[in-house]
Structures are given as structure tokens and as C-alpha cells.
Amino acid sequence: MQLYTVLHPASADWVLENKSVDECVDDATAPQLQYILVEEDCFSADTKPVPELVQFFQIPSHLLTNVYRRSNGFFSSVETFGQDGRLQSCYSWxxxxxxxxxxxxSSSYTWHEMTFCSRWSSDRCAILCIGVSSLLRELLQDALVRLETTLPLTEPYLLHIPLVxxxxxMHDASVWSVREIVRSVEKDRSLPTRGSQDFVMMHEGARHAIHSFETLSVTVETVKAMQRQIVYLADKSRQASGSEPETLLQVSTHIAFHIRMLRNLLLRSQSNKERLQNEIALAHNMVAQRDSQVMTRLGEAARLDSGAMKTIALVTMAFLPPTFLSAIFSMSFFSFTPEQGRTGWSVSSQFWVYWICAVPLTCLTLAIWYWRQRRMRS
Incomplete structure (x- = not known):
């Protein structure tokens, strides 16, 4: 038999006990006020809560579809009123x-996906908490200790206040964990160079910041929807009794304060996201500036190399005429040993053979170079 952890008041304190599902839903054995804590997130997984809990909390079938299982937050409720206009029962999810x-x-993180189903009647109130981690359980117990005893425990949304x-x-811890990431990035911005691991760290932090901002925004809207429903019940109670429902207004005041706290956290979460984007932009600009400096140095080196090549070309041009002349006079067309009975030096009558070969070959070489240049430009 599966046992569930139940948090309920005993004497002047809230205690944890393990109870079966029958003990949780039976009117004779169930505590008047109770949180049924289910650690396994059966709502997000492809499973359903046990039929007894689905029936007891009147969980709508559409909330068990994949659309709502994969959603990042929602709020819905159903109330029944008597003929006198007074509230008889209230279900919320x-x-x-x-x-x-x-x-x-680092890339390590933990998702806390929590779904809450409540049932209230005039004599008892119970909330089914699905996907409850040890952290949420401890925070819930601390919040229950601070719960004001002056508020009547029969109000439909009273037990929602400690949950909120x-x-x-939890959102505060989430936002500040992202803030620590942002702060570490900002402290390291003075580093002369950034490696690929630094950019991965910044983008991982930005991903966490985006998720934190998204879930916190949805939580604000969820609690605001809850507040609107409390105000609606207060109006209905005022119409039925003709007096101001002070208890519901006190609950509404608590919820309104929590909404302001969530909005403050939302602003900090937005600031974390923008600060990370600012650091990412700064890092990219620093890398671009560093690359620009490198290209400037490469251009300066190329300029120096170009100057050296010009010097070499100048020296080559200076020695080209003497080289040409030495090549010409070293040919067998010229004779510097005069024949007997003759003076000076002689030139062969076949010297034209050199020019008839050299000139066309030079023209052919220039033509090929010119053709290649035009082909490259086109």
C-alpha cells in the first residue's frame, strides 16, 4: 500500500505523518487541515495520480492532457454556492x-515542476502538492510556523498563503543563483583574453536567466489570477451576508503583498538577464577589438614586407642591364680573340638568330601574363 506524506496541525505545531490514500480522503480519519505531499511529479510524467485523489480533488480531465502537463504555469478554480449565496465548496488547481x-x-541545474490541487469545504481544507522536493517541504514548514493564528483556518485560500x-x-534562490553567475562574469571582465569556455559559461548563464525570467513571469500571473478569485469570493460573500468579509480581505492583502514581492524578484531577474546580455556584448566587442589590433599589426608587417620587396626589386632592376649585357657578350656570336692579321673583336654574321628567338619568346611570355591577369579580373 502506497503511503503519502501528510503535513497537518497537531497541538500548536505542524507535523509530518505517513498516511494511506484512504486515510487522506476519508472524512472520519482525514485531518481537518492537511497538505498531501507527493514527491514524484506524476503530473509532468506520463502518469496520473491515483483515482481516489483525482476524484477527491475533482481534477479536471483537461488538466491531465499533455498541453497542461507541459505548461509553465496556470490557475483555475470552481466554486459552488448555496441558495443563500454563501460559499459551500471551492476547488482550485x-x-x-x-x-x-x-x-x-556550469550546465547543471534542477527543474522544480510543482502542481497544487486544493479542496475546501466549510469544515475542512486539503491541498495536494505534486512534485514536492525536500526544499519546498522545508520552506513550507517554515512558512506555516509564521502563519498568523488570528486568521480563521476555514478560509478557502488560507492554506495557499504558506505555499505562495x-x-x-524558491524563486528568490533561483534569481540569486543567476545573480551569482552574473557577478562572476562581471568580475572576470578585466581578463586580457577570453577562451571559448568563458563564452560557453556566459551563454549558459544567459540561458538560465531567460528561463528564470520566464517562469517568474508566469508565477506572477498565476498568483494574480488567484488574487482576482479571492476578490471575487469576497464580493460574493459581501453580497450574501451584507457585511465586509474581513477574513477574506486579510487573505487578499497577504496575496497582494506576495505579488509585490514576486514583481520585485521579476525586476531583479530582468536585470540579471540584461546584465548578462551586456557582458556578452562587451566580450564580443573586446574580441572584435583584439582581432582588429591583430589585423593592424599584420597590415604593418605586410607594409614592411612590401618595402623590403620594393628594395629587392630596385636592386634587381639595377643589376638587370649588366646581367643582360654579360649574357649577350658571353655568347659564341662574339669573338674577343682577333684573327691573325686583324685588329679588334668580331661579331658573327648569325647574330640575328638570337633576336629572332628571344623577341618572340619574350612577347609570348608577356601575352600569357596579360591573359591570366584579365581572366583573374573577370
Whole structure:
């Protein structure tokens, strides 16, 4: 038999006990106020809660479809009223996601996907918490200790207040973990060079910041929808009783305060995201500036090489005429040993053979070079 962890009040404290599903839903044995904590996230997985819990909390069938299982948050509720306009029962369902990133900007992170289903009647209230981690359980217990005892425990959304406080604490830890990543990046911006690992770290941090901002934004909208429903119940109660429902207004005041806290965290989360984008842009600009300096140095080196080549070409041109002349006079067309009875030096009558071979070959070489230059330009 599967046992569930149940958090309920005993004497002046809240205690944890393991109970079967029958003990949780049976009116005779179930505590008047209870949180049923389910660590396994059966809502996100391709499974369903046990039929007894689905029936007890009246979980709509459409919430068990993949569209809502994969969603990053929602809120829905159903109420029934008597003929006198007074509230008789209230069911609500909402979902919250929180991403916990490692503070060293590594790729390790943890997703907390939590779904809550509540059932309220005039004599009891229960909330089914699916996907509850040890962190949420500890935060929920701390929030219950701080719960004001002056608020009546029969209000439909009273037990939602500690849950919202615990979720806020988890979002706070999530936002500050991203902030630590941002701070570490900002401290290392003075490094002369950045390796590929540094860019991977920054982009991993930006991914965490985007997810944190997204889930926090949805949580704000979810709690605001909850607040609107509380205000609606307060209006219905005022119409039925003719008096101001102070208890519901107190609950609404608590929820409104929590919404302001979530908005503050949302602004910090947005700041984290923008600061990371600013650091990424700065890093890319620094790399571009470094590459520009390298290209400048390469251009200076090429300029120096070009000057050296010009010097070599000048020296070559200086020695080209003497080289040409020495090549001409070293041929057998010339004789510097005069024959007997003659003076001076003599030139062969076949000297024209050299010119008739050299000139066409030179023209052919120039033509080939000119053709290749035009082909490359086209």
C-alpha cells in the first residue's frame, strides 16, 4: 500500500505523518487541515495520480492532457454556492515552475515542476502538492510556523498563503543563483583574453536567466489570477451576508503583498538577464577589438614586407642591364680573340638568330601574363 506524506496541525505545531490514500480522503480519519505531499511529479510524467485523489480533488480531465502537463504555469478554480449565496465548496488547481541553476555557471541545474490541487469545504481544507522536493517541504514548514493564528483556518485560500511564500523563497534562490553567475562574469571582465569556455559559461548563464525570467513571469500571473478569485469570493460573500468579509480581505492583502514581492524578484531577474546580455556584448566587442589590433599589426608587417620587396626589386632592376649585357657578350656570336692579321673583336654574321628567338619568346611570355591577369579580373 502506497503511503503519502501528510503535513497537518497537531497541538500548536505542524507535523509530518505517513498516511494511506484512504486515510487522506476519508472524512472520519482525514485531518481537518492537511497538505498531501507527493514527491514524484506524476503530473509532468506520463502518469496520473491515483483515482481516489483525482476524484477527491475533482481534477479536471483537461488538466491531465499533455498541453497542461507541459505548461509553465496556470490557475483555475470552481466554486459552488448555496441558495443563500454563501460559499459551500471551492476547488482550485495551479502549477508553478522554478529553475535552480548551479552558482558556478556550469550546465547543471534542477527543474522544480510543482502542481497544487486544493479542496475546501466549510469544515475542512486539503491541498495536494505534486512534485514536492525536500526544499519546498522545508520552506513550507517554515512558512506555516509564521502563519498568523488570528486568521480563521476555514478560509478557502488560507492554506495557499504558506505555499505562495514557499514558492517565492524558491524563486528568490533561483534569481540569486543567476545573480551569482552574473557577478562572476562581471568580475572576470578585466581578463586580457577570453577562451571559448568563458563564452560557453556566459551563454549558459544567459540561458538560465531567460528561463528564470520566464517562469517568474508566469508565477506572477498565476498568483494574480488567484488574487482576482479571492476578490471575487469576497464580493460574493459581501453580497450574501451584507457585511465586509474581513477574513477574506486579510487573505487578499497577504496575496497582494506576495505579488509585490514576486514583481520585485521579476525586476531583479530582468536585470540579471540584461546584465548578462551586456557582458556578452562587451566580450564580443573586446574580441572584435583584439582581432582588429591583430589585423593592424599584420597590415604593418605586410607594409614592411612590401618595402623590403620594393628594395629587392630596385636592386634587381639595377643589376638587370649588366646581367643582360654579360649574357649577350658571353655568347659564341662574339669573338674577343682577333684573327691573325686583324685588329679588334668580331661579331658573327648569325647574330640575328638570337633576336629572332628571344623577341618572340619574350612577347609570348608577356601575352600569357596579360591573359591570366584579365581572366583573374573577370
Amino acid at each position: 495551479f502549477r508553478v515552475l522554478v529553475k535552480m541553476a548551479a552558482r558556478d555557471a 511564500e514557499a514558492v517565492i523563497a
